Amino acid sequence: MRLHLGRRLRVLPALADHVLPSTRSIDVIAFLPDRLLQTLRVVAAGRHEVTTVATMSELDAALRQGRADCAVVDPQGPGRPGAERLGPLLARYPGVHVVVYTTLTADSMHDVAALGVRDVVLFNCDDRPTYFRDLLETAPAASLTDDVLARVEGALTTVRPELRRALAELFRAPETIRSVDAFRRVAGMSRMTLGRALTKAGLTSPSGLLRSARVVRVYFLVRRGGLRLKIIAPRLGYSSPRKLADECKALTGLTPMLLSRTVDPDEFSALIARKLLRHPL
Amino acid sequence: MLDLGRMEQRVFYCQGPEAHVWSDPDDAGKCCNGYERAVEIQRDAQGNAQLAYYWRPLHSPVVGIAGGVTPLASRSMPMESPGCAFGDEPRSGEEGLSPLRHIAYFEALGASETGTPEWEATSAGLVVLRLVDRWVWRHVRERAPTFREFVTVRRAIARVGPGAMRAALGELASAVAVFSSARAAPVNDCLMAYAQVLQDGAQWSLAADVYDTVLMNARSASDARALPVCAVRAGLCLRMMGKLRDADRVYRFGLDVASEIGDRHSAMLARVGLAAVAAQRGELPEAESVLDQVIVDAVGPELKAVRAAALHDRGGVAIVRQEYERAVLLLYEAFTLYQDVANRDRALNDLATALGSLGLRGAAHDAYFVIHSTSHQRDLRWWAGLNLMRLAVLEHNESDFEQYRLRLRRESLTGTHAAHYALFVGEGHARFGRPDRARRAFSRAAELALEFGLPSVAAGAIAARGSSEVAATPAVARVVTAIRALAGVES
Numbered sequence: 001m002r003l004h005l006g007r008r009l010r011v012l013p014a015l016a017d018h019v020l021p022s023t024r025s026i027d028v029i030a031f032l033p034d035r036l037l038q039t040l041r042v043v044a045a046g047r048h049e050v051t052t053v054a055t056m057s058e059l060d061a062a063l064r065q066g067r068a069d070c071a072v073v074d075p076q077g078p079g080r081p082g083a084e085r086l087g088p089l090l091a092r093y094p095g096v097h098v099v100v101y102t103t104l105t106a107d108s109m110h111d112v113a114a115l116g117v118r119d120v121v122l123f124n125c126d127d128r129p130t131y132f133r134d135l136l137e138t139a140p141a142a143s144l145t146d147d148v149l150a151r152v153e154g155a156l157t158t159v160r161p162e163l164r165r166a167l168a169e170l171f172r173a174p175e176t177i178r179s180v181d182a183f184r185r186v187a188g189m190s191r192m193t194l195g196r197a198l199t200k201a202g203l204t205s206p207s208g209l210l211r212s213a214r215v216v217r218v219y220f221l222v223r224r225g226g227l228r229l230k231i232i233a234p235r236l237g238y239s240s241p242r243k244l245a246d247e248c249k250a251l252t253g254l255t256p257m258l259l260s261r262t263v264d265p266d267e268f269s270a271l272i273a274r275k276l277l278r279h280p281l
Numbered sequence: 282m283l284d285l286g287r288m289e290q291r292v293f294y295c296q297g298p299e300a301h302v303w304s305d306p307d308d309a310g311k312c313c314n315g316y317e318r319a320v321e322i323q324r325d326a327q328g329n330a331q332l333a334y335y336w337r338p339l340h341s342p343v344v345g346i347a348g349g350v351t352p353l354a355s356r357s358m359p360m361e362s363p364g365c366a367f368g369d370e371p372r373s374g375e376e377g378l379s380p381l382r383h384i385a386y387f388e389a390l391g392a393s394e395t396g397t398p399e400w401e402a403t404s405a406g407l408v409v410l411r412l413v414d415r416w417v418w419r420h421v422r423e424r425a426p427t428f429r430e431f432v433t434v435r436r437a438i439a440r441v442g443p444g445a446m447r448a449a450l451g452e453l454a455s456a457v458a459v460f461s462s463a464r465a466a467p468v469n470d471c472l473m474a475y476a477q478v479l480q481d482g483a484q485w486s487l488a489a490d491v492y493d494t495v496l497m498n499a500r501s502a503s504d505a506r507a508l509p510v511c512a513v514r515a516g517l518c519l520r521m522m523g524k525l526r527d528a529d530r531v532y533r534f535g536l537d538v539a540s541e542i543g544d545r546h547s548a549m550l551a552r553v554g555l556a557a558v559a560a561q562r563g564e565l566p567e568a569e570s571v572l573d574q575v576i577v578d579a580v581g582p583e584l585k586a587v588r589a590a591a592l593h594d595r596g597g598v599a600i601v602r603q604e605y606e607r608a609v610l611l612l613y614e615a616f617t618l619y620q621d622v623a624n625r626d627r628a629l630n631d632l633a634t635a636l637g638s639l640g641l642r643g644a645a646h647d648a649y650f651v652i653h654s655t656s657h658q659r660d661l662r663w664w665a666g667l668n669l670m671r672l673a674v675l676e677h678n679e680s681d682f683e684q685y686r687l688r689l690r691r692e693s694l695t696g697t698h699a700a701h702y703a704l705f706v707g708e709g710h711a712r713f714g715r716p717d718r719a720r721r722a723f724s725r726a727a728e729l730a731l732e733f734g735l736p737s738v739a740a741g742a743i744a745a746r747g748s749s750e751v752a753a754t755p756a757v758a759r760v761v762t763a764i765r766a767l768a769g770v771e772s
Contacts, residue, residue, distance in 0.1 A: 104408075106393060109386075109391040110388075114391075116384070125411070126412075160530070176417070188496065188530060
């Protein structure tokens, strides 16, 4: 009987997550032609805030306010600024995640390649509302992971480009890289070479990186999305919510619930960055 | 006597067997004496392209005008063969990794014209690859691709012209559709087939992107078995793009995985690839020792293709060393050992280059003619056509020159091909008494050489050199007879 009570007490923080509100609304700035804007409105309808801007100066002003989580832009949108004019403007606001939403034409493809953004949605091709919505809702997570990676930039500059790409991929999509084996394949290295490369760069072990990447995603989903652990756990490859909570506690000293409530994103990024380094400064 | 004295002051001979003539004693001292002649393109104050010649130590990698490595086979060779294992012309230096997936497709689409057959094929490829990406994520996102998405993809594929490309894309889309909710599917196999089609069409950056997708998507044990093969093919594409560092990295990955899973065939092919990278970097002794070792090790019918590949690349090194007779024999053995048509064509192309370099233009012509008429690899056909056009110039055959010039003009030649085309056309116009057109063509060649980092093209802007047919040694004569018979049968 005592044992039963103890177990209930241990799992309580994790189970209490469901009391948090559902997915938080995302503030989106849209710089799009009318046809694409209509689709974005359908995607965001009733869930997210869309602020429409019609000129480059309006876009600049909206970004300067600093409230936006994400900017959805078409380089061939109003006034056809192209990558040449849009690129420098967006570069001034690195905290805002940029999604390019455009049509499949030579000019727009040229702009996409020139902007080099990570997330691109093609009109009438992959702008299915559920997919697009997923993309918008994970945009703030991209900012968080970028912040974490920026804090270990010194170590990342010493590793080979393919390992750097694999690390970025791991933190941006920990759902897709679920094992050390998958990670070393993305990095294009054998397990031993990967271990040596990380040690040389002063980074933690591959399994340590995997754990950190997953906890970053857990923190984001619990804090911003308010998702329950039983939904998050299978997505991230945990066999149970308890495993997830245990790993989070082992890494940060706090359960996901407490972590999301008591630690702000800046502090959290610094904490994870320290865990990523083998010999923290 | 006085005249002779003046001559001796103005003309100097190098110490090499051919006793090249120089007006500068410093040039004569370096010629055939541990240095090789190199060229750079510079701009004058008005922005006009100018050629600047200099001497560089032999066998050292050379930084070209755009930071790439000068392709070895192009050095001092009468005929260019950049489509071969040693002939790729590098673009600018190694590029950083972009966070955007399939950026090669975005770049290719951005550079082409909407609605053309190439545009339709590339855009359909991009749409299918994005579908594959979403399919890979299906269990994570708990959303499989929808019917509407498949319809969009099918429409894009339907716009591609009939042929191998459409078939490969169709099979890839079908694999995703049929196995949309399954855990495992033959999608990576279909991606490999699609990449092979791109490779055959000389679309190196797109093929490398697809191989990269295969490497990224490989998660199961069965996928792991295909990884070394994929890595070796990706390495070739990257070498063709001039991305030697990336090629080296992917070959080493292939070697690691092949060693882990006991795939001796792929491991040896990866070693051949690494040797080829070393050769392209100018590290010839290292390349030779690795290739010689592979030739010795590759014994038995199951390693025939490996031995052929090693002989092929060893022949390439011999060409660079200007050991043309040896190159002919090595390449002919590779040609006879290869079982697949694509590699046979590449070996034949290199063999033609070696024969041409030896002065056996008739045999070289026959080999190029066979490739030009029969090869299914677009880039090889182009190179063969370009070399045939060059041979026509050297042979003072104006009608052949015009025929190949007009035929090639209709093709959508890419940067390196276009630069060589302009160069050879310039040489032809110069030879056939059209100096104005020659000047324009050379100017265009210099522009393209500057844009694509091709110092060898710039060097080739020197007037075409010609020499009469030479007598072949008995061993080479047997190869010549075989090539002529081949041309007789297949042309």
